[in-house]
Amino acid sequence: MAKQVSPGVLALRKVVEDVYREAREAKERGELVGWSSSKFPCELANAFGLHVVYPENQAAGIAANRYGELLCQAAEDLGYDNDICGYARISLAYAAGKRAARKFDPETGEYIIDPSTGKPMKDADGKAVIDEATGKPKKDPKTQTPYMVLDDLNEIMALPDGVEKERRLAAISPIRQMQMPMPDFVLCCNNICNCMTKWYENIARMHNIPLVMIDIPYNNTVEVDDTYVAYIRGQFDKAIKQLEEISGRKFDEKKFEEACANANRTAKAWLKVCDYLQYKPAPYSGFDLFNHMADVVTARGKVEAAEAFEQLAVDLEETIKKGETTTPFPEKYRVMFEGIPCWPKLPALFKPLKEHGVNVTAVVYAPAFGFVYNNMDEMVRAYCKAPNSVCIEQGVDWREGICRDNKVDGVLVHYNRSCKPWSGYMAEMQRRFTNDLGVPCAGFDGDQADPRNFNAAQYETRVQGLVEAMEANQKAKEA
Amino acid sequence: MSINVMLDEFKEIAANPKKQLEHYKGQGKKAIGVLPYYAPEELVYAAGMVPFGMWGSNKKTISRAKEYCATFYCTIAQLALEMLLDGTMDGLDGIITPTICDTLRPMSQNFRVSMGEKMPVIFLAHPQNRFDENGLAFTVAQYTNVRKKLGKIAGAEITDEAIKNAIKVYNRSRAARREFVKLANDHCDVVTPTKRSAVLKAAWFMSKDEYTEKLEALNAELAKLPVCDWQGTKVVTSGIICDNPKLLAAFEENNIAIAADDVAHESRAFRTDASETEADPMMALAKQFADLDYDVLLYDPQSAKNRRGEFVANMVRESGAQGLVLFMQQFCDPEEMEYPYLKKALDDMGIPHIKLGIDQQMRDFGQAYTAIQAFADVLEMNK
Numbered sequence: 001m002a003k004q005v006s007p008g009v010l011a012l013r014k015v016v017e018d019v020y021r022e023a024r025e026a027k028e029r030g031e032l033v034g035w036s037s038s039k040f041p042c043e044l045a046n047a048f049g050l051h052v053v054y055p056e057n058q059a060a061g062i063a064a065n066r067y068g069e070l071l072c073q074a075a076e077d078l079g080y081d082n083d084i085c086g087y088a089r090i091s092l093a094y095a096a097g098k099r100a101a102r103k104f105d106p107e108t109g110e111y112i113i114d115p116s117t118g119k120p121m122k123d124a125d126g127k128a129v130i131d132e133a134t135g136k137p138k139k140d141p142k143t144q145t146p147y148m149v150l151d152d153l154n155e156i157m158a159l160p161d162g163v164e165k166e167r168r169l170a171a172i173s174p175i176r177q178m179q180m181p182m183p184d185f186v187l188c189c190n191n192i193c194n195c196m197t198k199w200y201e202n203i204a205r206m207h208n209i210p211l212v213m214i215d216i217p218y219n220n221t222v223e224v225d226d227t228y229v230a231y232i233r234g235q236f237d238k239a240i241k242q243l244e245e246i247s248g249r250k251f252d253e254k255k256f257e258e259a260c261a262n263a264n265r266t267a268k269a270w271l272k273v274c275d276y277l278q279y280k281p282a283p284y285s286g287f288d289l290f291n292h293m294a295d296v297v298t299a300r301g302k303v304e305a306a307e308a309f310e311q312l313a314v315d316l317e318e319t320i321k322k323g324e325t326t327t328p329f330p331e332k333y334r335v336m337f338e339g340i341p342c343w344p345k346l347p348a349l350f351k352p353l354k355e356h357g358v359n360v361t362a363v364v365y366a367p368a369f370g371f372v373y374n375n376m377d378e379m380v381r382a383y384c385k386a387p388n389s390v391c392i393e394q395g396v397d398w399r400e401g402i403c404r405d406n407k408v409d410g411v412l413v414h415y416n417r418s419c420k421p422w423s424g425y426m427a428e429m430q431r432r433f434t435n436d437l438g439v440p441c442a443g444f445d446g447d448q449a450d451p452r453n454f455n456a457a458q459y460e461t462r463v464q465g466l467v468e469a470m471e472a473n474q475k476a477k478e479a
Numbered sequence: 480m481s482i483n484v485m486l487d488e489f490k491e492i493a494a495n496p497k498k499q500l501e502h503y504k505g506q507g508k509k510a511i512g513v514l515p516y517y518a519p520e521e522l523v524y525a526a527g528m529v530p531f532g533m534w535g536s537n538k539k540t541i542s543r544a545k546e547y548c549a550t551f552y553c554t555i556a557q558l559a560l561e562m563l564l565d566g567t568m569d570g571l572d573g574i575i576t577p578t579i580c581d582t583l584r585p586m587s588q589n590f591r592v593s594m595g596e597k598m599p600v601i602f603l604a605h606p607q608n609r610f611d612e613n614g615l616a617f618t619v620a621q622y623t624n625v626r627k628k629l630g631k632i633a634g635a636e637i638t639d640e641a642i643k644n645a646i647k648v649y650n651r652s653r654a655a656r657r658e659f660v661k662l663a664n665d666h667c668d669v670v671t672p673t674k675r676s677a678v679l680k681a682a683w684f685m686s687k688d689e690y691t692e693k694l695e696a697l698n699a700e701l702a703k704l705p706v707c708d709w710q711g712t713k714v715v716t717s718g719i720i721c722d723n724p725k726l727l728a729a730f731e732e733n734n735i736a737i738a739a740d741d742v743a744h745e746s747r748a749f750r751t752d753a754s755e756t757e758a759d760p761m762m763a764l765a766k767q768f769a770d771l772d773y774d775v776l777l778y779d780p781q782s783a784k785n786r787r788g789e790f791v792a793n794m795v796r797e798s799g800a801q802g803l804v805l806f807m808q809q810f811c812d813p814e815e816m817e818y819p820y821l822k823k824a825l826d827d828m829g830i831p832h833i834k835l836g837i838d839q840q841m842r843d844f845g846q847a848y849t850a851i852q853a854f855a856d857v858l859e860m861n862k
Contacts, residue, residue, distance in 0.1 A: 079819030083551070083810050190607065194581050197607060198775070198816035201782035205820060208783045215778065217604035217617070218578040220587065227620035231606060234613030388581075392588040415549050420812065423549045424585020428592050 006319075006326075008312025009288075012295045015305050019053065019298045020176040026051040027181035032247065035095075035203065037196050038297040039386050040189035040214060041379065044239055046259030046301040048247045052187065053180050055203075057297045058094070059087035061177035063343035063449035067100035067148060072450045074098040074150050086418040086449025088199040095203045097154040100178055101171040103147040109167050111146035118144035148173070185209050185246050187239075191216035191386035193421045212242045216384055222394045224381045232380045259301035260379065266300040267370045269309030274366035276316040277406045281331035283319040286360030287350065288326070290341050296369045332357030333470045336403050338364060338429075339414030339422055344451040352463040362406040367398045388421035395425070396432050403437055409470045412463070413443040417453040440469035482704075485697045486674045493680035493722075496531065500570045503529045503686070509633060511601075512574035513683075514559055514583065514590075515719075516743060516776055518603055519764045521649050521753070522626050523575075524687060525641035526633040531571065532683025533559040534744055535839045537723045539567075547589040553582045553810045554839040555720065560589060563597075573599040573632045575625060579776050580813055601628045607778035609769040618765035626761070642760035646753045652691040653749035656682065658698050660739060660746060664798060667736030668707040672727040675737055679745045680722050712858035713738040715795045717821070718806030718837075719814060720744040726837065729848045733855035738798035741791045742806070747774055775813040787817060788824030795830050801861040802854065803832040810838075831857050 027033050034045060034052045045052045062071055068090060075089035076082050078096055082089075102111045118139035121129040128137040151168055159165040172178055188200035188211060197213070204211040214235050217228065240251050273292070276283050292312070299305035319325065335353075337360045342349055353360070364387055371382035385394070403411065411433050415423050430441040444462040447453035492499055503510055509528040513520055523530040535558035541548075543564040544557040562568045574594070576587040591600040603625055606617045630636045659678060663670035670678070678697070682690050711734025721727065721742055730737065740746045751770050757763035771777055773790040795803050803825060807814055818834065825832050833854045835847050 079822050081807070081815035081818065084812055084815050088816075194579065194584070194607075195812050195816070197778050198813055201779060202816060202820070204782045205785060211780075211782050213608060213778055213780070215607035217606055217621075218584045218587065219604070220591075220602035225620075227617060231608075231613055231617035234611075235608055238608075238611070238613075388584065392585075392592060417551055420549075420552065420810070421581040421584050424552070424582065425547070425588045425592075426549065427547050428589065 006312065006315035008308060008315040009292075011304075011308035011311050012292055015299045015302065015308050016057075016294045017176065018304070019302075020180065023051045023053045023181055024179060032184040033181045034185045034187055035183040035200075036187035037189050037192065037200065039191050039383065040187045041236070041383055042301045043256060043259040043263055043379070044236065044243060045187060046262075047240075047252050047256035048243050048249050049252070049255060050243070050247055054298050055091040055094075056087050057294050058177040058180050059090040059449055060343050061175065061294075062090050062094075062100070063087075063451075064346060065173070065175050065177070066344055066451075067173065067178070068344045068449045069451050070100050070148060070150055071098060072452075082450070083417075085193070085195050085199075086447055086453075088195055090449055091199065092202055092206075094178075094180070095183070095206050097152050099151045099153055100148050100173045101151040101168065102145075102173065103149045104167060104171055106164075106167075109163070111171070113141075113144050114147040115139070115144070183207055183209060186211045187214075188212065189214040189216060189383065191383055191389045193388050193419070195420075210242065210246055212239045212246075214239055214383075216386070216389055218389055219384055219394075220391050222391065222397070224384045228384055229377055229380045232383070233376065236376070236380070258303075260373075262303050262306050263301045264372050265303070265306035266296065266309060267372050269306055269313060270296055270300075271366065271370035271372075272313045273309055273316065274363075274370065275405070276313070276320065277361040277366075279320055280334070280407060281325050282327065282334070282359055282361045282406075283316050283325045285327045286337060286363045287341070287346070289363050289365060293365055293369070296365075300369075327359050329354045329359075330357055331359040333409045333467065334359055334361040334407055335466070335470075336360070336362035336364075336399065336406070336408045336411045337414070338399070338411055338426070339416050340419060340448040342414070342446040342451070342454045343449060345446070345454045345456070348454070348456045348459065352460045356463065356467045358463070358467065360412075362399075362402040362408050364399060364402070366402055388419075392425050392428060396429055396436075399429070400433065400436055403433065403439065408437075408439060409473065410439050410466050411441040412466060413441055415443050415445050417445065417447045418449055438473070440466060440473065442466035442469070480696070480700075482669060482697065482700050485693065485700070486670070486678065488693070489681040489697075490674065490677040492684055493677040496684045497567055499684040500531060500568065504570045509572040510570060511629065511632070512559075512563070512568060512571045514574065514576050515555065516577055516579050516583075517605055517768055517771065518575045518577050519622055519625065519768075520687075521642060521645035521764060522622065522629055522637060524648060525637045525645040526629045526635075527641075528572065528629070528633055529686050531568070533562070533568070533574065534683065534720055534722070535559055536562060536567075537839055539565075539839075541840065547593060548586075551810055552586075553808060555808065556582050556586045558839055560586070560593065563590070564593060571598055573601060573628070575601045575603055577603045577605060579605050580811075582810070599628060599632060601625050605768060609765075609777075610780070615762065615765045615769060618768050619761050622761055622764055639760050642764070643755070646760055646763055647755055648687050648691070650752045650755060652682070652687040652694075653752055655691050655694045655698060656749045657746075659694055659701075662698055662701040664713070664736070664738045665706045666701050666704050667709055667713065667738070669701070669704065672730040672735070672737050673724045676722050676724070676727055676745075683744075709736060710734070711736055712802075712855060712862060713798070713800040714858065715739050715741060715791070715798055715800045715803045716745075716806065717741040717791055717803055718743070719808040719811055720839075721806040721837070723837070723839075723841070723844075726835075726841075726844050726847055729844065729851040732848075733852055735851065735855055735858065738800035739794050741773075741794060743774075743776075775817045785820050785824055788820040788822075791821055792824040792828045792830055795825070796828065801858040802830060804851070804854070805832060805834045807834050807836050808838065809836055831861060
């Protein structure tokens with residue numbers, strides 16, 4: 001069922017499009033473009049008016065567009081092991097110049113269509129048209145897409161000007177994530193994982209560019225100790241000096257304050273949007289929140305992101321008033337989805353949930369990105385609170401809070417091959433959810449970017465099991 | 480005492496950590512389990528306790544640890560937990576859990592939760608931006624916390640003097656191990672790969688004064704021998720750990736000696752000394768951590784250069800080895816992330832290498848044997 005797209009969602013899409021477009025335009029003008037980890041304090045780069053793009057968001061987009069495997073394999077061919085985070089592999093392959101490109105006939109330049117793609121052709125009555133020759137449904141040629149192959153930007157750029165060069169450049173996938181400009185500097189904050197440290201060092205080495213490193217050590221307590229604040233504050237000061245050298249500009253206090261104000265406003269609006277999932281039935285699916293993550297990651301310091309989330313909150317208020325929902329099925333059960341989604345397999349993730357009336361009404365990203373602060377020290381503390389940098393008590397508290405507020409009946413846990421820190425204390429967390437909340441949990445194996453690590457049959461069985469447990473729970477409550 | 484008797488003693492200790500633990504406990508000493516990487520063992524020694532390295536086990540099978548860990552976790556961490564859950568290390572009075580990699584971060588929580596009241600779990604977070612005053616202050620703060628908690632277990636505060644003494648003991652031990660590595664290269668006919676590994680591994684299960692005394696005695700005997708006229712080939716080993724005698728036996732069978740190593744469990748752990756003249760011994764330990772370099776787990780501010788890859792490649796050249804064997808610990812992101820640039824540095828210098836995927840649950844070494852055998856022929860051609 002086609003979703004009606006609200007003004008807020010449209011505005012959010014535009015915000016991300018603009019981030020990429022502006023970065024491409026800046027690069028063309030000869031300005032610097034940086035690559036940043038998702039939870040690097042963007043306020044610092046914003047204070048210098050620097051253009052920054054986000055490899056994690058890019059990797060998620062590439063994975064969701066089904067190029068994840070191609071790029072992951074390209075990274076493996078460069079020597080990066082297939083145990084490494086899929087986002088990192090995609091990003092490192094891209095940084096090395098690898099691109100997903102449409103296959104074309106070298107004689108004609110025509111793209112070669114992959115017959116397995118496309119939607120079934122339908123007749124005037126909406127029935128599938130059967131191909132007499134094969135007995136199978138005919139594909140609508142308008143929806144069919146070319147084969148995707150791997151190409152190498154460095155190789156293309158080394159070609160003499162001419163038809164081949166033009167064709168190969170034009171064949172590179174036009175999705176914005178495959179058109180991200182190459183970096184002139186990198187901004188790394190390892191609050192989400194230490195893999196980030198080596199990932200960004202590798203990019204810095206590939207391109208011989210400066211790296212700004214903000215190290216946030218793992219935390220064993222819910223409170224952030226003052227020694228952490230002092231250490232990280234010191235690194236902020238050093239990062240500012242490095243950014244002054246990189247940009248050739250002085251730190252602009254006013255721009256910094258503006259970015260902080262915007263980031264706070266975005267966080268508040270984001271939390272407000274997340275909180276609409278507390279309604280029963282929820283006015284939208286938590287899966288939509290995953291899509292809006294792109295805005296929180298790439299543009300939380302921009303006023304446009306804050307405004308777009310505020311608009312979405314207004315839209316959702318209307319939806320609630322009308323008693324409507326954008327979830328394309330009646331909500332029978334409500335679950336928390338634990339972890340990053342398997343981007344290449346979103347339809348497969350959604351299918352059994354839809355079948356069983358399971359709506360995702362809680363995701364961990366809600367509290368994880370909704371950080372609000374009033375001064376620099378609080379900002380430091382906020383950046384210490386990334387999903388993978390906090391102790392188990394904090395992790396459990398966040399999740400149980402949203403599970404209670406958003407009234408979930410169960411928890412679906414993604415054991416994500418790409419993310420060791422995230423999956424690291426998940427078994428203990430599951431035990432606590434069940435003990436503390438009395439809800440069943442089901443785990444499945446998957447990957448945020450590499451489709452080879454996801455098994456649809458196992459996932460469906462686990463969802464089925466969870467549904468049965470939730471049903472039994474419901475019956476017991478009714479009795 | 481003959482060299483072989485001494486080597487056998489080290490072998491016995493390396494193979495029986497539980498017996499060693501019981502030996503120290505029998506002396507009325509307390510013992511602290513120390514997980515990888517970079518925990519300041521000097522503080523444990525200064526507290527009058529025995530540090531016990533916890534680098535997994537080649538003999539155990541992961542069973543109880545599965546209650547806490549997903550399958551795709553480094554077996555060193557999982558087996559360390561296994562030994563804490565199955566009673567093997569019940570004699571410990573506490574453990575220190577550093578958190579420098581993505582497995583050890585959440586594992587610190589699993590250790591704390593699973594140990595509950597059983598034993599204190601001392602958390603340690605090292606800084607990556609460890610070089611300037613700011614980073615050093617953070618390391619000192621973390622080490623001070625470890626010091627306090629160790630003092631509580633020991634039943635007495637750890638004095639600065641005790642730490643200064645511990646630094647001296649550890650520097651001497653590190654120097655002895657560095658010397659041993661050189662001597663093992665000169666006398667690789669006597670110190671075979673399995674024997675070399677056992678000597679270095681035993682350090683993790685012995686009080687360092689005792690260990691150093693033993694090692695210095697061995698070094699003295701080795702130094703008396705004429706440098707061997709090695710007819711086989713030599714390699715540098717690299718990786719997190721390569722202590723499996725069965726796997727190392729393949730080197731011996733193919734006349735491959737170990738000239739030097741870039742292994743976390745071996746030389747990476749004793750490359751860098753702490754200052755004995757620094758007024759504040761805690762600062763001396765913090766600076767020692769800051770001075771650690773060329774390490775896959777640590778941030779390199781000059782990351783645009785391939786310093787670590789070139790360092791290891793130079794080690795191959797300078798040690799007289801013909802190639803490098805990389806023991807790639809399964810699910811070890813930091814090692815895996817640095818492999819392409821290690822490969823580049825080796826290729827640029829024309830140094831052959833093989834990458835052997837290993838984990839501590841490996842029981843069948845057929846594939847590794849074949850790879851090592853084939854590599855021996857390549858090395859022969861590079862002599």
